[in-house]
Amino acid sequence: MKMKIKRTLEYVWIFLVILTIFAYLLGYLKLISTSLVGVLLLTTFIKGALVSDYFMGLKGVAGKYRFIPVIWLGVVIILIAIAYYLPVPATH
Amino acid sequence: MSKFIALKEKYPPGDFGIWIIIYVELITFGLFFIGYAISRRTNIEMFNSSQLMLNQTSGFINTFILISSSYLVAKGIYTMRTMTQDNIKESNTKASKWLAFAIVCGVAFLFIKISEFYHIFAQGITLSTNKFFMFYLLLTLFHFMHVFLGTIILFNIRQRTKIAGYTPDDYRGFESGASYWHMVDLLWIVLFPLIYIIR
Numbered sequence: 001m002k003m004k005i006k007r008t009l010e011y012v013w014i015f016l017v018i019l020t021i022f023a024y025l026l027g028y029l030k031l032i033s034t035s036l037v038g039v040l041l042l043t044t045f046i047k048g049a050l051v052s053d054y055f056m057g058l059k060g061v062a063g064k065y066r067f068i069p070v071i072w073l074g075v076v077i078i079l080i081a082i083a084y085y086l087p088v089p090a091t092h
Numbered sequence: 093m094s095k096f097i098a099l100k101e102k103y104p105p106g107d108f109g110i111w112i113i114i115y116v117e118l119i120t121f122g123l124f125f126i127g128y129a130i131s132r133r134t135n136i137e138m139f140n141s142s143q144l145m146l147n148q149t150s151g152f153i154n155t156f157i158l159i160s161s162s163y164l165v166a167k168g169i170y171t172m173r174t175m176t177q178d179n180i181k182e183s184n185t186k187a188s189k190w191l192a193f194a195i196v197c198g199v200a201f202l203f204i205k206i207s208e209f210y211h212i213f214a215q216g217i218t219l220s221t222n223k224f225f226m227f228y229l230l231l232t233l234f235h236f237m238h239v240f241l242g243t244i245i246l247f248n249i250r251q252r253t254k255i256a257g258y259t260p261d262d263y264r265g266f267e268s269g270a271s272y273w274h275m276v277d278l279l280w281i282v283l284f285p286l287i288y289i290i291r
Contacts, residue, residue: 080129
């Protein structure tokens with residue numbers, strides 16, 4: 001069990017690095033498009049939730065304390081997405 | 093039974109006080125992030141053209157550094173949690189090594205960020221240049237101060253591990269510092285795509 005948790009940290013780190021490279025390549029290669037912003041925000045949520053659960057160690061903590069950072073992350077990312085996707089009112 | 097397969101803990105790791113600080117920081121930065129996203133709507137072209145002046149590669153390297161340092165600190169915590177009364181000295185020594193690498197990462201982040209600020213300020217950019225740079229400088233300078241403080245906290249924790257100051261019954265201070273460091277990482281995880289990538 002200990003070995004499993006030890007390895008989990010490595011897997012999480014590798015996954016975080018892969019998602020970070022994905023985000024960087026989207027920006028660096030100027031591939032970012034309106035639809036990909038949604039994907040990028042989703043990967044950001046996944047990264048944040050992984051850090052909260054496995055690095056902060058909140059996965060092993062009772063519900064409300066585990067979910068406070070995840071709820072914060074979800075609310076912030078949803079509001080960023082709304083601000084991005086909501087049509088900008090035309091100026092006269 | 094190992095602590096890892098025990099029932100869920102009632103409270104998060106570390107002192108409860110540090111979690112109050114973490115929640116306040118998350119709310120503060122969250123408001124800044126949302127403020128940035130809403131302000132961007134008022135002048136999207138200006139935000140996009142200003143963003144091109146940032147170095148995405150240094151942003152990416154700093155993300156990699158912070159994620160890695162967070163991983164290293166988590167390894168240190170894992171060492172503490174698997175410590176027994178028989179291996180206190182060995183566990184503290186091992187945790188000290190993980191922390192040393194994490195501190196190096198923290199210092200590297202600070203140097204890269206200083207270099208980025210130097211290039212930005214050398215171009216005559218200030219808080220009042222435009223709204224994008226106001227948010228960019230406020231957010232990244234504020235975050236920079238948190239990384240600086242976090243690095244000092246990690247350094248102090250490491251000093252205690254060097255004298256085998258943590259025991260299986262008392263490593264709460266280590267957990268508090270680690271939780272703060274992970275928060276710094278969590279904030280950057282949102283900040284990086286928001287400021288450097290999304291356009």
